[in-house]
Amino acid sequence: MLLTRDEMTFDFQGAKLEPGRDREVIEWMLNQFLYGEMTGIQVGHWLYEAPDYDAAKFLARQAIEEMQHVDNFLRIMAMLGCQPRPAHPAVRFLATGMMGGSWAEHVALEMASGEGFVLMAFYAVIDTLDHQPSVDILRRAVKQEERHVGFGEQQTMKAIEGKPWLRRRLLGLNLVSMWGVKRLAGFMQTRLPQDHPVLRHLSDFLALSNRCAELRMRRMGLIERPLAELSALQRAALVAEAYGGKALGGLGAVLAWPLRLLPFWPKKKRLTDVYLDDPHIQDFPALTAASAEE
Template identity: 35%
Template sequence: MSDFDFGGDAFDLNSAEDREILQFVLSQALFGEATGVYCGKSLYAATSLEAARFYLRQARQELNHLELFAEIFRTLEITPKPAHWVIKVLSAHNNYYPLKVFMEHAIGEGMVLDIFRDVMMQTLPDSDPRVPEIKKKLAVVCREEEEHIAWGEKETKRFLAESPWLRHPYYGLLELQLSVAPIVTRAFAGRAAQHKVLRHLPRFVDHVKARVWKQGQELGFVPAVRPGLGYRLFAMTWGVLLFIRSQFSRSTSTLEKTYLTELGFTP
């Protein structure tokens, strides 16, 4: 069920301009699904059987999503383009697991779901005979993205309970993500006001920000009232430093040492 209403406005799949817009949006999605290969590193570093099962399942799902989006490109007869640099940054793998589940699953895939469910499912025209099959594929993707988000939220809550200090860098990174993500939409800023779908863009961006902010509050690291500039800068600096550290961290496997306990045996 979508939380945002485009008022019935839809793209025209026979319009060169609209096809260019969809090409851009779908290209970002295709890249995001290609990063599903990162699940291999997460599986290697899994600290529990539950996590190992999740990443094994997610790897299969993400690679299936990659094929589904490739089929959508072929159905619409458009060719993918390279991903925007912001998408590449936001999709970067984290070897530091507490950041991975927070940035990639809870927040990142939450924003991805906003695009798939709120934008694509509403604005692809049902009058076009190609669209019903495309929406079936998107429905599969949305359902499985919800699973990934639920895992990220569950693990984020666990880490916040175990390491309360993480609420500071988590908050700082959320502020940064909400600042950086809208940069992707600047490519359409000049024509947004005159386009029947893009004219909703500013309101949609505000909707996503509000939803993510509320999500952060429910997870327990975003305060009821936005902090002052001093704390925001402190939290963002901490978050950036932790993110940089995560890019140089090395994954290590532990499950081969803990499997007996994980299986319920006493070693």
């Protein structure tokens, strides 16, 4: 990876999430992870678009790992007495609404940036959750997430070589992704208890996430100077150019995504829409609890 574990680690000053005291918060957090891992079904789309055999082989392995991560989080939820529930719309936007329209967009947005954000969240949970069995599961899973991020970084650098127009497009789309993270931070500030020893750090943690995203973009070659030096007008122009350059099908999908949240909007049902009703999700906590009792 282009960033180290130390660079991506936030100092929570020894604060811990305690399963008994913080079950509601932990349940909310785990459900965001559960949805994110369920979007592993999107890997199948990109397997068909893989540019070479090695990339296809990597994605085939990744798809299996993402489904394993679904079971990992279901197992953790069962151990902690949590229930599968819907993910927050900002998380759904970042994980599904930002799905790329090309191979370059996929590896830059979904793998390097998107999974980079997930990886930081994994690190944070490992450092704060006071439940060793869950932490042990996450420590094993985090190695796979690191491989996914590293693959996205390397593939992004290959994709943009000699293509300044593509660098600008990916930068504009990354700005939208970073805006989504800020929206999620705003929700956390207004809805989650800010006097909690861990949660009071969340806005600073999400700010670090965006700084790491910017650092990753610089190391991949998407930008040559700090984003702070870009004016609001320059940022808007980059976003407009990014979406203006997308294929009509991809552009329509992104622009229509908020409408898909409306109950009357017609849409094709995918697993990310109906997974909470899937028998595997419904039965998993009970099966795990029964297994533990035996």
